[in-house]
Amino acid sequence: MDKEMIRRCTEAMNEGRMSRRKWLQLMLASGLSMSTISAMLANTGVLVGRADAATPLRVFNVPKFTGFVYFELAKAGGEKACKELGAQQIYIGTTTADVEGQVHVLQNIVPQRPDCIVIAALDINAPVPTLKQARRRGAIVVTFDADVAPAGRDLFINMAPFDVQARAMLESALANAPDGGKAIWIAPTPTVANFISQKKAIDDLIAKDPKFKSIQFVDTLYANDDADKSYSIGTSAMQAHPDLKLFISGSGISTPAINKAIQDTDRVGKVFATGFALPSTMKTYLSSGTCKQYALWSPYKYGYMATYFAILLKSGKIKNAEGVAVDVPTIGSRTIEEGSVADLSSMLFFSKGHDDFDTATPMT
Amino acid sequence: MIATPGTVLEGSAGSGVARLSVSQLSKSFGGIHALRAVSFDIAPGEIHALLGENGAGKSTLVKIVSGLHVADHGEVFLDGVPRLFRTPMEARRAGVVAVYQDPKLFPHLDVTENIFMGVQPLHRLGTIDRRRMYDRSAELLCDLEAGLSPTAMVAGLSIGEMQFVEFARAMAEGVDRLLFLDEPTAALTPSETERLFRVVRRLRDRGTSIVFISHRLEELEDLVDSVTVLRDGQHVTTRAAAELDEAAVVRLMVGRSIEDLYPGRTELAAETPRAVPSHLGEVRLSVRGLAQRGVFENVSFDVRAGEVVAMAGLVGAGRSEIAQTIFGATPPTSGQIFVDGKLTKVSNPRQMLSLGLAYLPEDRDGEGLIPRLSIMRNLVLPIMGRLSHFGVVSPARERDVSRRYAADLQIKAQTIDQAVATLSGGNRQKVVLAKWLAMNPGVLILDEPTHGIDIGTKAHVHAIVRSLAERGLAILLISSDLPEVLRMGDRVIVVADGRITGVFSRADATQEAIMSAASRRRELGR
Amino acid sequence: MKRRSTPGALQAESLVVAPLNRAGVGLLRNRALGVSVFLVLLGLLFSGLAPNFATLGNVNTIALNGAILVVVACAEAIVVITRNYDLSIGSTVALASYVGLDIVRHFPHAGPILILAPVAIGTICGAINGVLVAYGRLPSVVATLGTMSVFRGLAFLYANGGQINGSDLPPWVERTATSHIFGISTLLLVASAVVVLASLMLGKLRIGRQIYAIGSNPEAAVFYGLNARRVVFTAYTMAGMLTGLAAFLFAARASWIVPYLAQGLELTALAAVVVGGVSVLGGSGTALGAAIGAVTLATLDNGLVLLGASEFARELMQGAAIVVAVVVDALLQRRLRMVLKMMRDRRFS
């Protein structure tokens, strides 16, 4: 270490005091790099919605994380609603499902005095203080896909009441394995609120409706919404339960990954993985018969409805009160229920031949 | 071109052209003239000894010829052709290699890999031909009688064995013209030394010139063909070995009367030898049976207040290790240390400092100073605690302490906030001295205090040491500079190979006596 | 490979030190042996605890999960042997897999030759790390921490919200992950080929031995005339190439490719390398050791999943594995030095 120190200090000595010229040179170089970075940012189109006060209502769409096709579709839906109602959507979010990251994004939105914030929250509590601040400054906050504590938002658009979700998943399960059998429930983590409620609704439905009695859950596994983890959990679980029939999951990431595991360990036809998933990720499995049917709501309509309600609330066309009904184009009439929650509930079933949003068969 | 054993190289002995000829070679390091216009020749196929005291310029000459340093002026001729080597690799390719005292090898790899690193024999398709490499390595090791297995891990080798690996590497790369061995026998056992000499003789018979740099005069007697003696960077003589006996060589190496010590330097010549102090205080430091396995054993001596005990010996005799063990930097395997009569229990530098024992290390920049810190910061480093109150440093007190000592020791610097790295060698040494004096120690151990500093500062340091002794400090002065030992030491302890081989009072301490005690070997027992 | 014994009779009094050093070599060289013993014990433990651990299917699963980690562990090992680190492996996989597979998507009929696309991108990323560490003289931690975020950012910028689905890739991509040759999964063959090639490079090529030399004693390199900077640069470039290959395997195996792929893979790679006996102090360790370390981690992971342990157990195991392996490595090195010193003293006292 000493030789290194001597070398560096002699180097330091002969460079010693920064001559005026060298100091300017350093300044120029650093300044240059700073300006190139900001210039790059300014015009790469990444810079979305350069805000100035005069434009119409500004709606900020904040997904759980960017780069996931589910939220890209919701963004497109939101875009359409804004165009119809003369507003401007700004889509901004973190790249990873990082709670703080999302709160930082919100903290950067608040000073821009947003008119509406449409958000899929990563945590029930973390965004609340910042969302409260936004609402104090007159912003309407509508949550979708995952709710926050009521104090943090004006309205929550639920994809569907949990019993509707449960029915959609169980019917898909039977479509795959008409005479039911052993099943495993896959959720991201043991504590995510809507997955807990989904499972409870499923258990109630199995107890209540004889049609689903043949499905018995033998285990619950957690895949952390990670494709790789779901794959390895799926393969391991199939070993652990040789007579397993069904994987049911409400996570759009786990369902396709386990289908791939089924394909790779050539158990097609013996074991099925269904529940909610995205068409783009399930096309191959529908065509290869690995999975006969799964369900999902349309994220496009989901984004559209959430933004539609947000703009109406902000522009005062409707009041945020229980029982207020709104006729949402292409979706139908939806009412704000108690606790200011409204349901999208336009479930779709996807099967071979009906494998994307426009050809999917709506659930009755 | 790997020299196959048995063939004699062209330009061997007797064909007139010198294998190595050095003319007017000079080199100085910041004010210190290591070499002053040195010229001499070495014939091909000859074992040549390069002798001289510490600091006589031997190592500098070797480093220049072997490409580690570049001379200020003067020329180097190899087989009559002028050559200039800027890197060790260039010298190696020209057939010149130097083996230093601490060989530079790769501990995690085995002997063969270290020999052939970078020059491994390859198959046609470029992969290493391991079979041929290990055979060749076994051949070389056997040829050198190194008694090493080609697959032995270098981490497990002794210094001696590592040197054999370096020799094997030199031969593997076909280095067959000039081989410098810098203090090779310092760490060797007698049997290893014999083996080394057998190999050197065989290399010579094959036409390689070998230059031995060593102090071990008695070892070289029946080995060396010719001798060159350097003193204070100047060429004294080059003679055939037969013409000189050991005493004559010693006289040449050191033989200058005290008076004409440094021609033309009045203040040094005027230095009168220290008057033997009339009264001596009580024993401040006493060491009993101190030992460090494999380095030194049963070292016992006392140092009284007001006394300067000089510890002489050759490089690698273990004196620095003894000092560092006393100072608590390395734990001893046995022995006791008493400071002011009290036995010190678990020892570490901090504890010894609190007992008033200070140690000025030999490696000034590596262990004595922090080059990038200012003079003040370095000076107050050991006494920061004392000068502060409740842990908060007081710059005022630090500033005046360092200004006082800087003036006291006449450290030449613009301000005491100047980084130490910008000072000359002499001034840096004064800063380290000031650093220890500032804590007014009872016992002061100085390890090569005047090594590598200019003559003027050297005299000043001597004066400082003398005044400290008069003030009652007990001083242990470790030095390889014989005149310094003679002039400063009230008593002289000579250490060789980790053992005390002689204690001389001021009266019977002569250069010859010290030199022969210093080079007495453990077994030869002459 | 038996080395021919030393030719010619040794002089009587010269000590034959070969046997004494055998213990020394044994201790440091085949650390990989120690890890494989640990792996076997782990296997036995889990087959005892989890009923269907020891089934052929499960072993195949471990092999599949471990194969990619083996390739990445070899990449990291090459760098760690030179006494440097590479924290950008995860981001390189993300960038190389997304951009590489996007190229594959645009030229579907070009066939398997396009595997070179992700490999090339990985090599470029490795070269950038090499330039920063070797020639820019940046400490490897800071340099690769920086490139980790730069490569990840570039992956997201390039993807711009999109993703590549398994369906719109030519079939040969997926076949590489799922096909079998003489019954063995191609992933396994590719991984073992990488281990063999890396071991050959490290063992048989000059550059490989110089990688060990630089890691063992950087100062000595000057005296040997080795160009330390070029060696470190080459090590990072090779690591990048292997990471590019791993990126392709990652993409082939995943059902769709997104820029947030392989997050934290560098931590698992480092854990595998350290558990596999590659010393963090540089100069020792083998590609095979790193591979065994990777398989050990994959086994650990699989066992925990079968035992139903939750997410934290995986992270705890990985962190604990690094700390324990590094501490064991330090104690082993210290004990080795002590053994060698004791042998030396016995020889000469």
Next chain:
Amino acid sequence: MIRRLPGWETTLVVLLVFAGAVASFTSPFYLSFDQISYSLQQSIAVVGLIALGLMAVVVIGEIDISLPAIMALGNILFAQLSQAGFSVWLAFPLVLFVCGLCGLLNGVLVVLLGLPSLAITLGAMGVYRAIALLLGGQQGFADFLPGYFWLGSASISGIVPVPLVVLLIAALLFGFVMHWTVLGRALFACGLNARTAFLSGIRVYAVKIVAFTIAGAMSGLASLVYIGQFQSARADNASDMLLFTVTAVVLGGVDIFGGRGNVVGLILSLLLLGTLENGMGLANVSGSVQTLAIGTVLIVSVLIAQAGSWSTVMKRLGVNS
């Protein structure tokens, strides 16, 4: 002390103004006092406290990448203690103690075993993160007792946010310790030349372990501020705070090999990075581009610090590669 790059601090000030100008150009909402104070409080208060701790470790020539994980552990401890009914006055010293202990453990392993601190703290990161997951499980905590949020979210007379005041006080305290106390001098001495320090009577091992402990404790303090800001605690908090912290320390002129660095530089670099992030945030720049920009700043600042000047950087990269 050699000021190798005296211009470093002044360079940061000029860049800060420059970044501010660019930010106000790209978004009209930037130039308002409460916006700037609000965003700075959110972005650099927590990271700043951890960066101060990290500086102590980097000055002695080591590194500790487990600090964000220790903070996450602190968050969960606060949540558990709050649920167990402890008041913040009791919980705070407890968490400081535990986080300091984690730092101490890192120090002991690095110093006594002589191991590279990256390897040890890399493993420690996994272990502390796992312990946080063990205690806190996957879900977040939100119902804290009153008083827990004060430090992170209150503001003095509505204007000056408390977290920034806490950061300022911590910075002043650190500046005092680093430059005016025996411990601080010892830290620099160990970083520059541990052997000389040892031979000058400095307890090198003890000083290094203290540095690691201070870093751990600072993460504990950062944890309380974090709780206030996010009013919730999760085991996977601060998952990518490491890059920002290391960049802040290196950009602040702290020599990565140890022995040099001061608090003023660190605070200026925090302000600069905070402004950069705020500017990009207001311009709705996507998260990935922000990490890209910060990663670039990290590499460029170390390149310049290593080479001493831009020309040497070009010469080194240009000539050799």
